[in-house]
Amino acid sequence: MATFKALTWDHPRGYIALAAAAKLEDVIAKGLRIEWEKQPLEGFESHPIADLCDRYDLVVIDHPHVGEAVAGDCLQSLESVFGDDAVRVLGADSIGPSLSSYHYAGRHWALPLDAATQVTALRTDLLDEPAPPTWDAVLDLSRRTGKVALSLAGPHAALSFLSIAAAYGEPPAEVDPDKLVSTEIGQQVYELMAELAACGPLSVRAKNPIGILGHMAEDNDVALCPLVYGYVNYSAPKQGRKVTFANAPRRTPGGRPGSTLGGTGIGISRRCQVTPDLKDHLLWLMSRKTQSGFIPDHEGQPSRRDAWHDAGVNARWGDFYKNTAETLEAAYVRPRHNGYIAFQSKASALLRDAFETRANAAGVLGKLQDLYQQSRRPGAER
Numbered sequence: 001m002a003t004f005k006a007l008t009w010d011h012p013r014g015y016i017a018l019a020a021a022a023k024l025e026d027v028i029a030k031g032l033r034i035e036w037e038k039q040p041l042e043g044f045e046s047h048p049i050a051d052l053c054d055r056y057d058l059v060v061i062d063h064p065h066v067g068e069a070v071a072g073d074c075l076q077s078l079e080s081v082f083g084d085d086a087v088r089v090l091g092a093d094s095i096g097p098s099l100s101s102y103h104y105a106g107r108h109w110a111l112p113l114d115a116a117t118q119v120t121a122l123r124t125d126l127l128d129e130p131a132p133p134t135w136d137a138v139l140d141l142s143r144r145t146g147k148v149a150l151s152l153a154g155p156h157a158a159l160s161f162l163s164i165a166a167a168y169g170e171p172p173a174e175v176d177p178d179k180l181v182s183t184e185i186g187q188q189v190y191e192l193m194a195e196l197a198a199c200g201p202l203s204v205r206a207k208n209p210i211g212i213l214g215h216m217a218e219d220n221d222v223a224l225c226p227l228v229y230g231y232v233n234y235s236a237p238k239q240g241r242k243v244t245f246a247n248a249p250r251r252t253p254g255g256r257p258g259s260t261l262g263g264t265g266i267g268i269s270r271r272c273q274v275t276p277d278l279k280d281h282l283l284w285l286m287s288r289k290t291q292s293g294f295i296p297d298h299e300g301q302p303s304r305r306d307a308w309h310d311a312g313v314n315a316r317w318g319d320f321y322k323n324t325a326e327t328l329e330a331a332y333v334r335p336r337h338n339g340y341i342a343f344q345s346k347a348s349a350l351l352r353d354a355f356e357t358r359a360n361a362a363g364v365l366g367k368l369q370d371l372y373q374q375s376r377r378p379g380a381e382r
Contacts, residue, residue, distance in 0.1 A: 002275050003033040006058035010038040011210060012233055013114065014060065014264065017300035021285060032277045034058070041208055042154060049267075050074045057272035060264045063101035064334050064341055066109045069267065071338040076268045077107035082279065090286060095305040096328040102265050104336050110265025111282055115303040117331040118151075118163050118227040118259040119324040120246045121234070123216055126223040131246035135167065135192060138226045138249050142199045147223035149200045150193060152355070153208050157193075158347040159260045159334075160227045164189045166332040167258020168251045173335050173372070180372040186365040190354075196226075197355040217241050229262045232301050235318035245320050247327045261331035263303065343375035 006022075008014045015038055021027070022034040037056075039047065049065045053074035061069070069075045078087050087108055091099045098112040120131045126147065132138045142148035151160060162172050170185040181189070201221045204212045209229040216222050217240030226249050234243040248257040266282065268274060284290055291302040292310045296317065307313055308321040308328070334340065347368055354364045 001031040001033050002273075002277065003035065004057040004272065004278060005055070006034050006036045006060075007052055007056045008036055008038055008060040009264070010040050011231075012299040013231055013301050014038075017295045017298035018060075018113075018285075020298050021281070021290075021294065027281060030277045032275075032281060034278075034281070041210060053267070053269035053271065057269055059267045059269060060113070061110055061267045063110070063261070063263070063265060064336050064344070066102055066104040067336040067338040067340060069109055070105050074270055075109045076270060076272065076274070077109060078102075078111065079107050081268055081274055082283070086283070093286075093288070093304050093306070095303060095308050095325065096331050097261055097333050098263055098303045098328075101261055101263075101333045101336075110267040111286060112263065112303040113266050113285060114264040114301045115308070115328060116229050116231075116262040116264075116301055117248075117324075117328045118159065118262070119230040119248050119327050120224065120226050121213060121216060121228050121230070121243050122224045122246065123220070123222075123241065124244050125241065126220060131224070131244075132226070132249060133247075133253060134255075135164065135226075135249045135251060138224070139192065139195065141224060142196055145223060146199055147201065147221060148196060149204045149212060149222045149225045150196050151209055151212055151225060151228045152197065152348070152352055153206050153211075155344045155348050156209065157349075157351040157355075158344050161189055161193065161347070161351060162332060162334065163227055163248065163258045163260045164192065165258070166260070167249065167256055169256075171332045177335070178373065178376065180369050181365070183362070183365060186368070187361045190351075190361045190364060193351070194355050194358060194361075198358070213243055214240075216243050227259065230301075230320065230324055232296070232317050232320045233299055235320040236316065242318065244318070245324050247324055256330050257327040259327045259331050261328075261333050263301075337376055339375035339377075343371055346371050 019036045049069045050072035052059045094112045095115050098115045102108050102110040165172050165181050168185050172181050204215050213234045248259040291304040292307040295302050296313050308325045314322045
């Protein structure tokens with residue numbers, strides 16, 4: 001029996017479908033044994049990928065880790081395992097940049113198992129109006145209710161900053177990879193976030209997206225989180241109140257819904273001795289039948305476009321997919337250079353401190369740019 005050690009993240013969306021798939025009768029009958037272990041969300045977001053690849057054959061990763069992975073030569077490319085044609089098919093079937101986000105240095109480095117991006121989460125029973133479509137409307141709701149929360153813990157302060165900049169017409173570092181954001185747009189985004197942070201409920205200030213959504217399902221002091229990574233599980237909960245999801249806010253009506261891509265991919269480590277049965281199993285996870293049936297039936301969040309628009313899937317999960325697909329299609333893809341993950345953590349800590357002290361925008365933006373430049377230097381601290 002071929003045994004493979006595998007690591008995913010500790011949430012029903014990240015674990016249940018993978019563990020159930022590994023226990024299917026036909027998988028066991030083939031002599032294929034995949035042992036899925038879990039790590040906390042914080043480890044998934046920041047743990048060094050090379051260390052994980054030393055210990056596991058399959059590793060569920062976030063796409064910003066690919067630069068670090070390539071620098072450490074710790075993953076096998078999809079092209080080398082499955083071939084160019086199979087990768088092209090995956091790209092055509094995946095929603096938004098779900099596959100292309102794992103493309104770096106001329107190759108793809110993870111299978112797009114799960115698609116996600118920041119969207120708006122709201123409690124419709126606490127609001128007498130639909131989700132605010134623009135950032136001006138979000139600010140107005142915050143001023144009127146005091147029940148609008150930003151996602152700021154961990155790396156999410158920086159991720160929210162990047163997303164709002166994209167909505168304001170300047171996706172960070174896209175035009176000039178050495179320039180994070182212009183002073184003009186950066187100041188507008190910072191001042192918007194600073195006011196929302198000052199007015200938002202303190203109860204969720206230290207919570208990650210899972211914590212915020214769980215809090216929204218149980219308590220009534222947060223009616224809206226304008227940017228939080230979407231978790232389909234909360235749209236049809238087994239307990240607590242339903243959280244409704246909508247497209248991310250825009251700067252102007254009809255503009256781009258600013259959001260930073262999340263989701264997960266399955267990376268194949270260098271230590272993994274890939275067998276034909278393992279290849280078949282991994283491609284089965286990407287298939288239309290699995291993505292529209294088995295994965296959502298086991299609390300997973302598919303990456304195929306046709307699954308996101310499947311009527312049955314949407315009926316089961318409160319139209320989560322249909323209501324947020326536009327945001328995912330337009331999602332911003334973060335820089336993926338070796339050193340980006342450390343920048344993301346440092347930038348978030350800087351922003352949180354700045355919001356707390358109401359620091360001057362110009363000084364904060366200068367420090368953000370310095371951190372970003374440092375992250376791009378060869379040999380920068382990781």
